[in-house]
Amino acid sequence: MEVLIILAVLFGALxxxxxxxxxxxxxxxxxxxxxxxxxxxxxxxxxLVAQLLRMLFS
Structure with a gap:
């Protein structure tokens, strides 16, 4: 249900x-x-490098 609300808000904003x-x-x-x-x-x-480092060290 929350996904539908988020999608509705996004389409409304568009x-x-x-x-x-x-x-x-x-x-x-x-x-x-x-x-x-x-x-x-x-x-x-x-x-991309920052995300890779974050995944490796967390």
Missing amino acids: FIVIPLIERSKMRISDEDTAKWAKWIWPLMGIL
Whole structure:
């Protein structure tokens, strides 16, 4: 039952947030997107190593 409640809240939030984002006039430039994108893979690697260490030592 709790899973259904969580799913309902998530879908409700999506139905509220997506139209608000689409109406928003804030746009991110390609340069800003490229700056953020270059950090994604190194951060994911650090996260994976941290999770591996956490699993090994706990």
